[in-house]
Amino acid sequence: xxxxxxxxxxxxxxxxxxxxxxxxxxxxxxxxxxxxxxxxxxxxxxxxxxxxxxxxxxxxxxxxxxxxxxxxxxxxxxxxxxxxxxxxxxxxxxxxxxxxxxxxxxxxxxxxxxxxxxxxxxxxxxxxxxxxxxxxxxxxxxxxxxxxxxxxxxxxxxxxxxxxxxxxxxxxxxxxxxxxxxxxxxxxxxxxxxxxxxxxxxxxxxxxxxxxxxxxxxxxxxxxxxxxxxxxxxxxxxxxxxxxxxxxxxxxxx
Amino acid sequence: xxxxxxxxxxxxxxxxxxxxxxxxxxxxxxxxxxxxxxxxxxxxxxxxxxxxxxxxxxxxxxxxxxxxxxxxxxxxxxxxxxxxxxxxxxxxxxxxxxxxxxxxxxxxxxxxxxxxxxxxxxxxxxxxxxxxxxxxxxxxxxxxxxxxxxxxxxxxxxxxxxxxxxxxxxxxxxxxxxxxxxxxxxxxxxxxxxxxxxxxxxxxxxxxxxxxxxxxxxxxxxxxxxxxxxxxxxxxxxxxxxxxxxxxxxxxxxxxxxxxxxxxxxxxxxxxxxxxxxxxxxxxxxxxxxxxxxxxxxxxxxxxxxxxxxxxxxxxxxxxxxxxxxxxxxxxxxxxxxxxxxxxxxxxxxxxxxxxxxx
Ligand SMILES: Nc1ncnc2c1ncn2[C@@H]1O[C@H](COP(=O)(O)OP(=O)(O)OP(=O)(O)O)[C@@H](O)[C@H]1O
Ligand SMILES: [Mg+2]
Numbered sequence: 111x112x113x114x115x116x117x118x119x120x121x122x123x124x125x126x127x128x129x130x131x132x133x134x135x136x137x138x139x140x141x142x143x144x145x146x147x148x149x150x151x152x153x154x155x156x157x158x159x160x161x162x163x164x165x166x167x168x169x170x171x172x173x174x175x176x177x178x179x180x181x182x183x184x185x186x187x188x189x190x191x192x193x194x195x196x197x198x199x200x201x202x203x204x205x206x207x208x209x210x211x212x213x214x215x216x217x218x219x220x221x222x223x224x225x226x227x228x229x230x231x232x233x234x235x236x237x238x239x240x241x242x243x244x245x246x247x248x249x250x251x252x253x254x255x256x257x258x259x260x261x262x263x264x265x266x267x268x269x270x271x272x273x274x275x276x277x278x279x280x281x282x283x284x285x286x287x288x289x290x291x292x293x294x295x296x297x298x299x300x301x302x303x304x305x306x307x308x309x310x311x312x313x314x315x316x317x318x319x320x321x322x323x324x325x326x327x328x329x330x331x332x333x334x335x336x337x338x339x340x341x342x343x344x345x346x347x348x349x350x351x352x353x354x355x356x357x358x359x360x361x362x363x364x
Numbered sequence: 365x366x367x368x369x370x371x372x373x374x375x376x377x378x379x380x381x382x383x384x385x386x387x388x389x390x391x392x393x394x395x396x397x398x399x400x401x402x403x404x405x406x407x408x409x410x411x412x413x414x415x416x417x418x419x420x421x422x423x424x425x426x427x428x429x430x431x432x433x434x435x436x437x438x439x440x441x442x443x444x445x446x447x448x449x450x451x452x453x454x455x456x457x458x459x460x461x462x463x464x465x466x467x468x469x470x471x472x473x474x475x476x477x478x479x480x481x482x483x484x485x486x487x488x489x490x491x492x493x494x495x496x497x498x499x500x501x502x503x504x505x506x507x508x509x510x511x512x513x514x515x516x517x518x519x520x521x522x523x524x525x526x527x528x529x530x531x532x533x534x535x536x537x538x539x540x541x542x543x544x545x546x547x548x549x550x551x552x553x554x555x556x557x558x559x560x561x562x563x564x565x566x567x568x569x570x571x572x573x574x575x576x577x578x579x580x581x582x583x584x585x586x587x588x589x590x591x592x593x594x595x596x597x598x599x600x601x602x603x604x605x606x607x608x609x610x611x612x613x614x615x616x617x618x619x620x621x622x623x624x625x626x627x628x629x630x631x632x633x634x635x636x637x638x639x640x641x642x643x644x645x646x647x648x649x650x651x652x653x654x655x656x657x658x659x660x661x662x663x664x665x666x667x668x669x670x671x672x673x674x675x676x677x678x679x680x681x682x683x684x685x686x687x688x689x690x691x692x693x694x695x696x697x698x699x700x701x702x703x704x705x706x707x708x709x710x711x712x713x714x715x716x717x718x719x720x721x722x723x
């Protein structure tokens with residue numbers, strides 16, 4: 111049984127079929143890639159899966175629960191967390207607070223306890239801080255915990271976004287071009303981190319990426335989108351050697 | 365790379381604010397006790413405290429929540445009238461002001477908070493600057509309502525009207541007292557506000573607000589401010605977060621109104637007009653937004669300054685304007701802030717393990 115299953119998932123913007131009958135089936139623990147040329151509709155798929163856009167037709171089911179019609183907040187609570195192609199950190203909050211925010215729905219204390227830092231507040235905050243620091247270590251950001259998120263260099267901002275998403279305790283992690291703007295060294299580190307997260311947190315990861323080295327290096331299966339439709343899907347090596355995929359990518363610089 | 369406020373420093377930072385309040389309290393109180401304080405100095409103390417509280421409260425909306433509110437005077441007005449009315453009505457039954465006044469503070473705050481909640485329900489769901497428009501209207505409406513409200517008691521009981529005509533048609537019978545008399549407002553509120561009580565209230569409010577900002581609910585508010593879409597994707601109920609900050613702000617705005625009104629013999633609604641809301645907003649913006657201590661300091665300076673400058677007569681507003689401009693430059697200039705951070709940074713012990721700027 112797949113963790114995420116979409117059936118003919120489609121969305122239309124005016125006359126534009128941005129995504130047309132997409133069928134994804136992602137098994138638990140899989141590292142799955144969604145690739146395709148610019149404007150293919152990849153980010154739009156993420157936006158539908160996270161409740162930002164409502165699909166025109168088709169369904170998305172996570173672990174037996176239909177995601178259609180649910181709000182981004184509800185979908186996050188059901189276990190989907192994401193990063194953004196255009197980084198969306200909480201810029202005026204510290205790195206640590208960005209991650210601790212992610213624990214907001216798993217730590218419990220009342221507003222009154224917040225006002226005076228009493229009761230359950232202390233233990234819950236201590237635990238959240240510890241867990242946040244563990245995550246920051248995984249992403250090699252523990253040294254910058256007190257920086258404002260907006261003051262981090264680009265590569266670290268991307269990693270912080272993943273750490274923050276992980277803090278919400280997802281079953282499925284959606285990464286939108288996690289290596290964009292990174293140099294080859296940073297990308298290599300990121301690949302290790304993504305693998306580490308999958309292995310150590312039993313995470314299922316769906317990622318969008320243009321960097322073919324990253325895609326071929328860590329993704330087990332791929333779906334290729336082109337003008338909103340599925341061009342190919344299957345094991346990574348097979349898909350990347352598919353002549354139709356190669357043609358679609360000609361002229362694209364990766 | 366610049367260093368952000370650290371969490372540990374944030375906790376320490378809170379205590380600096382509390383200490384500052386305590387030091388000011390002890391200093392000013394002993395000055396008062398010495399008998400050397402002038403009348404005009406004494407007259408400024410309680411209004412200053414009330415405005416500090418109103419500005420800190422507004423900062424929860426403007427600085428912490430990132431929304432614009434133009435109606436803080438309206439919440440003060442609600443608190444002032446509700447609190448004063450309560451104190452007038454209970455003056456005989458609750459003789460001890462140390463019991464009566466806290467109840468008045470709480471009641472004024474709660475009623476103002478309820479108004480905040482009612483405004484928030486429709487407005488905070490929307491995106492955009494609707495809150496500014498609605499709070500602006502709210503302030504004007506509240507002012508107008510209290511300016512036309514008559515509450516009196518006579519032998520037939522409590523009588524409420526929105527025009528004096530009602531009392532002309534059917535005059536007050538027998539033993540009559542006016543509590544609220546239209547544009548003349550409330551007269552004879554018991555003078556329960558003291559500097560000591562104001563400072564205690566300020567300290568409690570500072571604890572609540574600063575602690576709130578270092579909690580999961582406070583982080584949710586700031587996250588929604590910094591990036592609404594990301595906040596929702598991380599499971600933050602943005603409407604609820606903004607509502608929490610707004611109701612807290614209204615509550616403390618109301619409490620500020622109660623502090624203010626229990627220092628006045630004659631309370632009139634027109635005091636709480638649009639200009640006052642803007643003045644409080646100026647305190648917040650020049651205080652550096654989001655920084656409670658800065659807001660306290662800017663309110664004190666900007667409220668007291670015009671009084672101090674009274675002697676300068678014609679030059680008063682000129683100097684006031686110059687101070688405003690200088691403060692704006694100080695709080696908003698990158699280089700000045702960087703310099704300030706350098707100075708405060710040099711005072712802090714250096715941390716090891718800093719890898720900033722490597723990438
Ligand atoms: N809200 C919207 N309204 C109208 N058109 C949209 C909207 N969002 C996306 N589109 C269109 O849908 C198409 C797919 O966009 P999308 O952002 O999903 O592409 P992408 O595959 O993520 O591309 P890239 O690799 O450049 O990020 C584009 O033509 C885009 O202009
Ligand atoms: Mg995209």
